[in-house]
Amino acid sequence: MTAQNIIEIRGLWTQFGDFVVHRGIDLDVRYGEILSLVGGSGSGKTTMLRQMLGLERPARGEVRVFGTSLHGSDATALRHLRNRWGVLFQEGALFSALSVYDNIALPLRELRAVGEDMIRDLVMVKLEMVGIEPRHATKMPAELSGGMIKRIALARALALEPELIFLDEPTAGLDPDRSESFVTLIRELHRELNLTVVMVTHDLDTLVALSDRVAVLCDQRVEIIGTLDEVVANPHPFIRNFFMGERGRRALEAVKAVRDIMSMT
Ligand SMILES: Nc1ncnc2c1ncn2[C@@H]1O[C@H](COP(=O)(O)OP(=O)(O)OP(=O)(O)O)[C@@H](O)[C@H]1O
Numbered sequence: 001m002t003a004q005n006i007i008e009i010r011g012l013w014t015q016f017g018d019f020v021v022h023r024g025i026d027l028d029v030r031y032g033e034i035l036s037l038v039g040g041s042g043s044g045k046t047t048m049l050r051q052m053l054g055l056e057r058p059a060r061g062e063v064r065v066f067g068t069s070l071h072g073s074d075a076t077a078l079r080h081l082r083n084r085w086g087v088l089f090q091e092g093a094l095f096s097a098l099s100v101y102d103n104i105a106l107p108l109r110e111l112r113a114v115g116e117d118m119i120r121d122l123v124m125v126k127l128e129m130v131g132i133e134p135r136h137a138t139k140m141p142a143e144l145s146g147g148m149i150k151r152i153a154l155a156r157a158l159a160l161e162p163e164l165i166f167l168d169e170p171t172a173g174l175d176p177d178r179s180e181s182f183v184t185l186i187r188e189l190h191r192e193l194n195l196t197v198v199m200v201t202h203d204l205d206t207l208v209a210l211s212d213r214v215a216v217l218c219d220q221r222v223e224i225i226g227t228l229d230e231v232v233a234n235p236h237p238f239i240r241n242f243f244m245g246e247r248g249r250r251a252l253e254a255v256k257a258v259r260d261i262m263s264m265t
Protein backbone atom coordinates (compact mmCIF):
# COMPACT_ATOMS: atom_id res chain seq x y z
CA MET A 1 0.00 0.00 0.00
CA THR A 2 1.52 3.28 -1.02
CA ALA A 3 0.59 6.43 0.87
CA GLN A 4 -1.10 7.91 -2.16
CA ASN A 5 -3.63 5.12 -2.68
CA ILE A 6 -6.84 4.87 -0.68
CA ILE A 7 -7.90 1.68 -2.49
CA GLU A 8 -5.68 -0.98 -4.02
CA ILE A 9 -7.04 -3.90 -5.99
CA ARG A 10 -4.68 -6.68 -6.98
CA GLY A 11 -5.30 -9.71 -9.15
CA LEU A 12 -9.08 -9.43 -8.85
CA TRP A 13 -10.74 -12.47 -10.33
CA THR A 14 -14.52 -12.78 -10.32
CA GLN A 15 -16.33 -15.77 -11.68
CA PHE A 16 -19.93 -17.02 -11.58
CA GLY A 17 -19.86 -20.70 -12.61
CA ASP A 18 -17.82 -20.77 -15.82
CA PHE A 19 -18.54 -17.13 -16.52
CA VAL A 20 -15.55 -14.90 -15.83
CA VAL A 21 -16.35 -11.26 -15.07
CA HIS A 22 -12.94 -9.94 -13.94
CA ARG A 23 -9.78 -11.66 -15.15
CA GLY A 24 -7.00 -10.58 -12.80
CA ILE A 25 -7.61 -6.84 -12.48
CA ASP A 26 -5.24 -4.37 -10.76
CA LEU A 27 -6.64 -0.95 -9.93
CA ASP A 28 -5.62 1.90 -7.62
CA VAL A 29 -7.74 4.76 -6.36
CA ARG A 30 -5.65 7.72 -5.24
CA TYR A 31 -6.38 9.86 -2.22
CA GLY A 32 -8.52 12.85 -3.11
CA GLU A 33 -9.42 11.94 -6.67
CA ILE A 34 -12.75 11.38 -8.37
CA LEU A 35 -12.38 8.10 -10.21
CA SER A 36 -15.13 6.99 -12.57
CA LEU A 37 -15.70 3.39 -13.51
CA VAL A 38 -17.30 2.86 -16.90
CA GLY A 39 -17.95 -0.18 -19.05
CA GLY A 40 -20.68 -1.93 -20.98
CA SER A 41 -23.69 -3.51 -19.35
CA GLY A 42 -22.57 -6.67 -17.56
CA SER A 43 -18.89 -5.69 -17.58
CA GLY A 44 -18.80 -6.00 -13.79
CA LYS A 45 -18.94 -2.40 -12.51
CA THR A 46 -21.53 -2.94 -9.80
CA THR A 47 -19.86 -6.18 -8.78
CA MET A 48 -16.51 -4.42 -8.41
CA LEU A 49 -18.13 -1.66 -6.38
CA ARG A 50 -19.67 -4.27 -4.08
CA GLN A 51 -16.26 -5.90 -3.71
CA MET A 52 -14.78 -2.54 -2.71
CA LEU A 53 -17.50 -2.27 -0.05
CA GLY A 54 -16.75 -5.73 1.29
CA LEU A 55 -20.25 -6.92 0.32
CA GLU A 56 -19.00 -9.48 -2.16
CA ARG A 57 -15.94 -11.69 -2.11
CA PRO A 58 -13.92 -12.17 -5.29
CA ALA A 59 -12.89 -15.67 -6.39
CA ARG A 60 -9.25 -14.57 -6.21
CA GLY A 61 -7.27 -11.45 -5.53
CA GLU A 62 -7.20 -8.73 -2.92
CA VAL A 63 -9.05 -5.50 -2.24
CA ARG A 64 -7.40 -3.16 0.25
CA VAL A 65 -9.13 -0.02 1.51
CA PHE A 66 -7.30 2.37 3.87
CA GLY A 67 -4.48 -0.18 3.84
CA THR A 68 -6.65 -3.01 5.16
CA SER A 69 -7.51 -6.13 3.21
CA LEU A 70 -11.31 -6.38 3.16
CA HIS A 71 -11.55 -10.06 2.63
CA GLY A 72 -9.01 -10.96 5.25
CA SER A 73 -10.76 -8.86 7.94
CA ASP A 74 -13.16 -10.07 10.62
CA ALA A 75 -16.65 -8.64 11.08
CA THR A 76 -15.61 -6.04 13.67
CA ALA A 77 -12.73 -4.72 11.59
CA LEU A 78 -15.01 -4.57 8.57
CA ARG A 79 -17.62 -2.63 10.52
CA HIS A 80 -15.02 -0.06 11.55
CA LEU A 81 -13.91 0.29 7.96
CA ARG A 82 -17.50 0.72 6.78
CA ASN A 83 -17.90 3.67 9.13
CA ARG A 84 -15.11 5.40 7.23
CA TRP A 85 -16.89 5.51 3.90
CA GLY A 86 -20.31 6.51 2.62
CA VAL A 87 -22.33 4.97 -0.19
CA LEU A 88 -25.00 6.34 -2.47
CA PHE A 89 -26.75 3.30 -3.89
CA GLN A 90 -28.55 3.56 -7.19
CA GLU A 91 -31.73 1.85 -6.08
CA GLY A 92 -33.48 2.21 -2.76
CA ALA A 93 -31.48 5.28 -1.92
CA LEU A 94 -33.62 5.95 1.19
CA PHE A 95 -35.56 3.76 3.60
CA SER A 96 -39.16 4.41 2.61
CA ALA A 97 -40.56 3.83 6.11
CA LEU A 98 -38.29 6.45 7.69
CA SER A 99 -38.59 10.25 7.52
CA VAL A 100 -35.87 12.36 5.95
CA TYR A 101 -34.61 13.13 9.45
CA ASP A 102 -34.52 9.50 10.55
CA ASN A 103 -32.84 8.40 7.33
CA ILE A 104 -29.92 10.74 7.94
CA ALA A 105 -29.86 10.02 11.68
CA LEU A 106 -29.72 6.26 11.14
CA PRO A 107 -25.95 5.82 10.69
CA LEU A 108 -25.37 8.14 13.67
CA ARG A 109 -27.77 6.19 15.87
CA GLU A 110 -26.18 2.90 14.85
CA LEU A 111 -22.87 4.19 16.16
CA ARG A 112 -24.42 4.43 19.66
CA ALA A 113 -21.88 7.11 20.50
CA VAL A 114 -23.81 10.36 20.11
CA GLY A 115 -26.85 11.67 21.96
CA GLU A 116 -30.07 12.82 20.29
CA ASP A 117 -29.24 16.54 20.74
CA MET A 118 -25.99 16.09 18.91
CA ILE A 119 -27.67 13.94 16.26
CA ARG A 120 -30.22 16.69 15.67
CA ASP A 121 -27.48 19.26 15.07
CA LEU A 122 -25.57 16.90 12.78
CA VAL A 123 -28.67 16.05 10.73
CA MET A 124 -29.47 19.74 10.26
CA VAL A 125 -25.89 20.52 9.21
CA LYS A 126 -25.96 17.69 6.68
CA LEU A 127 -29.30 18.85 5.25
CA GLU A 128 -27.92 22.33 4.78
CA MET A 129 -24.80 20.91 3.19
CA VAL A 130 -26.86 19.24 0.44
CA GLY A 131 -29.14 22.23 -0.06
CA ILE A 132 -32.33 20.86 1.54
CA GLU A 133 -34.39 23.20 3.72
CA PRO A 134 -34.99 22.13 7.35
CA ARG A 135 -38.78 22.10 6.81
CA HIS A 136 -38.38 18.96 4.67
CA ALA A 137 -36.88 17.00 7.57
CA THR A 138 -40.22 15.55 8.67
CA LYS A 139 -41.26 14.44 5.19
CA MET A 140 -41.37 10.83 4.06
CA PRO A 141 -39.40 9.69 0.96
CA ALA A 142 -42.64 9.19 -1.04
CA GLU A 143 -43.34 12.94 -0.73
CA LEU A 144 -40.03 13.93 -2.33
CA SER A 145 -38.82 14.51 -5.88
CA GLY A 146 -36.08 12.31 -7.37
CA GLY A 147 -33.55 15.11 -7.04
CA MET A 148 -34.36 15.64 -3.35
CA ILE A 149 -34.07 11.92 -2.66
CA LYS A 150 -30.57 11.86 -4.18
CA ARG A 151 -29.54 14.86 -2.08
CA ILE A 152 -30.87 13.35 1.13
CA ALA A 153 -29.25 10.01 0.35
CA LEU A 154 -26.00 11.92 -0.13
CA ALA A 155 -26.54 13.64 3.23
CA ARG A 156 -26.92 10.19 4.80
CA ALA A 157 -23.77 8.94 3.05
CA LEU A 158 -21.93 11.92 4.59
CA ALA A 159 -23.40 11.45 8.08
CA LEU A 160 -20.28 9.88 9.58
CA GLU A 161 -17.87 12.37 7.97
CA PRO A 162 -16.34 9.84 5.58
CA GLU A 163 -13.12 10.40 3.69
CA LEU A 164 -14.33 8.20 0.88
CA ILE A 165 -17.66 7.95 -0.89
CA PHE A 166 -19.00 5.53 -3.47
CA LEU A 167 -21.63 6.72 -5.91
CA ASP A 168 -23.51 4.21 -8.07
CA GLU A 169 -25.08 6.02 -11.02
CA PRO A 170 -25.58 9.24 -9.02
CA THR A 171 -27.50 11.08 -11.74
CA ALA A 172 -29.49 8.19 -13.22
CA GLY A 173 -33.16 9.05 -13.50
CA LEU A 174 -32.70 12.79 -12.94
CA ASP A 175 -33.77 15.31 -15.55
CA PRO A 176 -30.93 17.36 -17.10
CA ASP A 177 -31.34 20.38 -14.78
CA ARG A 178 -31.46 18.33 -11.60
CA SER A 179 -28.61 16.20 -12.86
CA GLU A 180 -26.46 19.26 -13.49
CA SER A 181 -27.14 20.75 -10.08
CA PHE A 182 -26.41 17.40 -8.39
CA VAL A 183 -23.10 17.23 -10.26
CA THR A 184 -22.28 20.73 -9.02
CA LEU A 185 -23.11 19.69 -5.46
CA ILE A 186 -20.83 16.64 -5.68
CA ARG A 187 -18.03 18.77 -7.07
CA GLU A 188 -18.36 21.33 -4.25
CA LEU A 189 -18.53 18.72 -1.51
CA HIS A 190 -15.57 16.87 -2.98
CA ARG A 191 -13.52 20.03 -2.73
CA GLU A 192 -14.76 21.26 0.65
CA LEU A 193 -14.62 17.92 2.45
CA ASN A 194 -11.41 16.57 0.86
CA LEU A 195 -13.32 13.53 -0.28
CA THR A 196 -12.15 10.69 -2.46
CA VAL A 197 -14.95 9.62 -4.79
CA VAL A 198 -15.42 6.33 -6.64
CA MET A 199 -18.30 6.58 -9.06
CA VAL A 200 -20.01 4.25 -11.50
CA THR A 201 -21.84 6.09 -14.24
CA HIS A 202 -23.30 5.63 -17.69
CA ASP A 203 -23.92 9.33 -18.01
CA LEU A 204 -21.34 11.09 -20.15
CA ASP A 205 -22.11 14.58 -18.90
CA THR A 206 -21.62 13.44 -15.30
CA LEU A 207 -18.46 11.55 -16.23
CA VAL A 208 -16.95 14.45 -18.08
CA ALA A 209 -17.92 17.05 -15.48
CA LEU A 210 -16.52 15.21 -12.46
CA SER A 211 -13.80 12.69 -13.28
CA ASP A 212 -10.14 13.25 -12.48
CA ARG A 213 -9.51 9.81 -13.93
CA VAL A 214 -11.62 7.24 -15.73
CA ALA A 215 -11.18 3.47 -15.66
CA VAL A 216 -12.75 1.52 -18.49
CA LEU A 217 -13.81 -2.06 -17.84
CA CYS A 218 -14.03 -4.28 -20.90
CA ASP A 219 -12.98 -7.77 -21.95
CA GLN A 220 -12.83 -8.80 -18.26
CA ARG A 221 -10.11 -6.29 -17.47
CA VAL A 222 -9.33 -2.59 -17.13
CA GLU A 223 -8.60 -1.62 -20.71
CA ILE A 224 -7.29 1.78 -19.66
CA ILE A 225 -7.20 4.05 -16.64
CA GLY A 226 -6.22 7.67 -17.05
CA THR A 227 -7.39 11.21 -17.59
CA LEU A 228 -10.31 11.78 -19.88
CA ASP A 229 -7.97 12.90 -22.66
CA GLU A 230 -5.90 9.73 -22.33
CA VAL A 231 -8.97 7.52 -22.30
CA VAL A 232 -10.61 9.20 -25.26
CA ALA A 233 -7.44 8.66 -27.31
CA ASN A 234 -7.65 4.88 -26.76
CA PRO A 235 -8.60 3.01 -29.95
CA HIS A 236 -10.58 0.19 -28.31
CA PRO A 237 -13.94 -0.13 -30.16
CA PHE A 238 -15.97 0.06 -26.94
CA ILE A 239 -14.26 3.33 -26.01
CA ARG A 240 -14.65 4.79 -29.48
CA ASN A 241 -18.34 3.97 -29.43
CA PHE A 242 -18.83 5.26 -25.92
CA PHE A 243 -17.22 8.65 -26.47
CA MET A 244 -17.61 9.22 -30.16
CA GLY A 245 -21.36 8.76 -30.39
CA GLU A 246 -23.44 11.90 -30.75
CA ARG A 247 -23.86 12.48 -26.99
CA GLY A 248 -20.23 11.72 -26.25
CA ARG A 249 -18.99 14.20 -28.81
CA ARG A 250 -21.28 16.89 -27.43
CA ALA A 251 -20.17 16.27 -23.85
CA LEU A 252 -16.50 16.41 -24.84
CA GLU A 253 -16.97 19.57 -26.89
CA ALA A 254 -18.65 21.23 -23.91
CA VAL A 255 -15.63 20.42 -21.74
CA LYS A 256 -13.24 21.73 -24.35
CA ALA A 257 -15.23 24.97 -24.58
CA VAL A 258 -15.10 25.44 -20.79
CA ARG A 259 -11.35 24.73 -20.75
CA ASP A 260 -10.80 27.27 -23.52
CA ILE A 261 -12.70 29.90 -21.56
CA MET A 262 -10.75 29.07 -18.39
CA SER A 263 -7.42 29.40 -20.20
CA MET A 264 -8.40 32.82 -21.55
CA THR A 265 -9.27 34.25 -18.16
N1 LIG B 1 -24.57 -13.19 -7.93
C1 LIG B 1 -24.41 -13.40 -9.25
N2 LIG B 1 -24.60 -14.60 -9.79
C2 LIG B 1 -24.42 -14.83 -11.11
N3 LIG B 1 -24.05 -13.89 -11.98
C3 LIG B 1 -23.84 -12.65 -11.51
C4 LIG B 1 -24.02 -12.33 -10.13
N4 LIG B 1 -23.73 -11.00 -9.96
C5 LIG B 1 -23.41 -10.53 -11.18
N5 LIG B 1 -23.48 -11.52 -12.11
C6 LIG B 1 -23.14 -11.35 -13.54
O1 LIG B 1 -21.89 -10.72 -13.63
C7 LIG B 1 -21.86 -9.77 -14.70
C8 LIG B 1 -21.50 -8.42 -14.17
O2 LIG B 1 -22.58 -7.88 -13.44
P1 LIG B 1 -22.59 -6.38 -12.92
O3 LIG B 1 -23.92 -6.18 -12.29
O4 LIG B 1 -21.40 -6.14 -12.10
O5 LIG B 1 -22.49 -5.57 -14.29
P2 LIG B 1 -22.51 -4.00 -14.52
O6 LIG B 1 -21.25 -3.65 -15.22
O7 LIG B 1 -22.81 -3.31 -13.26
O8 LIG B 1 -23.71 -3.86 -15.56
P3 LIG B 1 -24.85 -2.71 -15.70
O9 LIG B 1 -24.17 -1.59 -16.43
O10 LIG B 1 -25.89 -3.35 -16.53
O11 LIG B 1 -25.32 -2.32 -14.34
C9 LIG B 1 -23.24 -9.85 -15.33
O12 LIG B 1 -23.18 -10.68 -16.46
C10 LIG B 1 -24.12 -10.45 -14.26
O13 LIG B 1 -25.17 -11.16 -14.82
Ligand SMILES: [Mg+2]
Nearest residue numbers: 042045046047
Ligand atom coordinates in the same frame (compact mmCIF):
# COMPACT_ATOMS: atom_id res chain seq x y z
MG1 LIG C 1 -24.44 -2.12 -12.56
